[in-house]
Amino acid sequence: MTDKKGSKANKQDNFSEWYSQICGETGAKLVDLRYDVQGFIVHRPWSMRVLRKIYSFFEEEVEKDNHEPMLFPTVIPEEHLLKEKEHAGFTPEVFWVEYAGDKKLEKRLALRPTGETQIYPLYSLWIRSYNDLPLKGYQSRITTFRNEMTTRPFLRGREFMFFETHDVFETHDEAVSQIKKDLIMMKNTIRDKLKIPFLFFQRPKWDVFKGADETFTSDSILPDGKRIQVSSTHDLGHNFAKAFNVQFVGKDGKRSYAFQTCFGPGIWRIFGTMIAIHGDDQGLMLPFCVAPVQVVIIPITFVKDPEASKKVLELSKKLESELKNLNYSVLVDLTNKTPGFKFNEWEMKGVPIRIEIGPRDLEQNQVTVSARTSKEKLAVKINELKNKLPELAEQNDKVLEETAIKYFKDNIKNAKTLDEVKSIIKDHRGFVRIPFCSVMLDGKKCAEKLKTETNGVDVCGFLFEKEEKLASSDTCAVCGKKATKIVYAAKSV
């Protein structure tokens, strides 16, 4: 993996450059950044195939949870965007459409920065009574727009892939249950399928989403130790319901505002985080279930021995069709590149299993198999291949999972005082777990002090799944008052 300057970045020492290279033309060709509008990128086939799988995992999850698909326009009229006052805070980042041809539009239109203000006016029309609740809708395979100052493929863009659910309930209890379900969906998809470890935080009160009462996020750690947020769920309370008049007539005949939640797994960021966490200096490593090619077959042929080469090609194609019938995504590389080149290329693209077939293999009725996650080459008898592949697939995912979990656990450390935090973050990456005075608004001062004195360590939140126990002697690492919560703090992407 070399860029045009010929240098090859190392993930451990220069994550940022490594990441750029792996995404680009000299890497796994996931994106092309040469599109002529800054911050807007072109998705190439390899990334599209993985991203579609990630989308499909979330579609499956939300459908199981009775969400229905819908699609809203790409544009939002200005007056709607501004209607929820807090939410109006998005406007500095908004792209505006003001002309059609030569004609100025009567009202200017925002390229959707997020869905709330476009969806809820319609929810207000669709919901009449408790019979219409819960209402659970989602948009998938859409993009959204924010004029970010700095951009990086899959991590931050001016147009990026989006997925969002928008749910409406009679009671706040149902809203809270939904937040728990959103967490489970994140576990089922990114932890179990994609092998991305994360913590599910409730954010401190001073750092919730515009217009939300509470915000919950799934946060992981990149190889440079920075925290990355890969999903958010918002408990919107009545805020948007009041702004957009989302009301229902209850069983008691009374009209009430509904409770709303929304959930947005960051499709792009999840992919970017997966690239970052699993990849190595040879390229991508992909969990078996999302690999666009799961098994690549590389025939080793020799111009000098056309007879044997013919047989090698025949066997390659025969195996391809047999494995396709077993529902593997398989490809025979028949290009006229050298085997060495092919090995590197498919390693770079993260194909989990490689099968080489050469004349010597043929003689012994075997193939040479290797997994992307190991250096080992195995000779496998052809009639045993069928049994060996599931084992290798499982091993591929196990290596990814164990490596990722180890890195994640190693990068959560405990501190009791501001000095300890400072000392830890000198050579530590990831989360610092600290006792903290308050996650309500009165804790904001300590969070600000923490950030200033540590050159950017933010309070991310506290665990939603379990109440973490404090010792009775625990005091806030910043102000020294009695601690009320264990919070997690980190530098962020």
Add this chain to the structure above:
Amino acid sequence: MTDKKGSKANKQDNFSEWYSQICGETGAKLVDLRYDVQGFIVHRPWSMRVLRKIYSFFEEEVEKDNHEPMLFPTVIPEEHLLKEKEHAGFTPEVFWVEYAGDKKLEKRLALRPTGETQIYPLYSLWIRSYNDLPLKGYQSRITTFRNEMTTRPFLRGREFMFFETHDVFETHDEAVSQIKKDLIMMKNTIRDKLKIPFLFFQRPKWDVFKGADETFTSDSILPDGKRIQVSSTHDLGHNFAKAFNVQFVGKDGKRSYAFQTCFGPGIWRIFGTMIAIHGDDQGLMLPFCVAPVQVVIIPITFVKDPEASKKVLELSKKLESELKNLNYSVLVDLTNKTPGFKFNEWEMKGVPIRIEIGPRDLEQNQVTVSARTSKEKLAVKINELKNKLPELAEQNDKVLEETAIKYFKDNIKNAKTLDEVKSIIKDHRGFVRIPFCSVMLDGKKCAEKLKTETNGVDVCGFLFEKEEKLASSDTCAVCGKKATKIVYAAKSV
């Protein structure tokens, strides 16, 4: 199906109103037109589910034909859009983004009206030599934008669903083969799966797409007799290759411009045409393979007989799970609406098969089954249901297909003179098949005369699949010169 004014439109007599009603809130709830930007609509779950299936049919087809998925930005810089001179004709319909927040953008950005001018600059970078060809890419599940003056759900919109392939070849022969493949894809999807009859035309020379050498379209007929174009394929020749420098080094070492084609099935229009052709005054009728619910089970329960009602519900749920295991999309309607209301609602939504289960059915170990396409109610023993359903599904599709084909055939008529055309179109709908002097530029005058004198009958083109024979005595229906082609003419949507 009644609108707010309480009147119910009839498909035969008032197609336009019937179509609006079936799409809307008082119909099958496919769209909501109350979004606050004219011409931009909200897709509700029922239409999203069908549209996703239609997308998946095309994805499957183009993948089989070795196209690779890609995704380009929603915005195109102005200079690229204007680079292909003919193509620049799109600009009166273009929405322009000029601001981000308060800042004016350095260059204004068009909301994509179609993909050529965004994709080919990158193709120019990706293609080096014949080894990179053919290059076949596609974008699916995207939308595109044109400031149309009049809009109708799924037929014409300011933002509408898009699907496009963009192919690059060494030779023009390969481009022509691709056009034939595009035709086959249309047959496999819309004719075979969706039961939409169409003709595949080569358009007359005076009416090709901006920047194309030749244009080919799939055209069907709506119930009001208007021609509707549901796909286009363009033979782009070297036009865009020259504008965007799409070149390759051939086997001979020489640099040449590549030949390009692009293919765009109109996902929206295909859906709209399917609604229009198959529906009746009771609502949608859907081919079995795209129905979001293929089988609806309606339990008939009585408050007075809780014992029997309980058994009815048990059997309903048991059947639901059995049919789900057989891969049917099935739903038990457990809402507290009346059976009559439910019957109407699911008819309106076009569910192909309805199963009623009442206490009397239970006693006789049977269910009452009816198909959307027939008025007949069948008593089917429960243990025979498994065998009966595929038969009913097939029958559903057969009725749709035969009805559609009959209407289509009945609406292709022959005329030899302008007077005959005029007389036919008085009470005829659909295509008139006429001998014509020329489909090259010199035929344009006759086409214009035809249009003027018939109040809008356009020459659509001539069949691409087969050269239709002319009698040696055939003369152009308009100018009387020797005819060189049989053309098809019609009034258009």
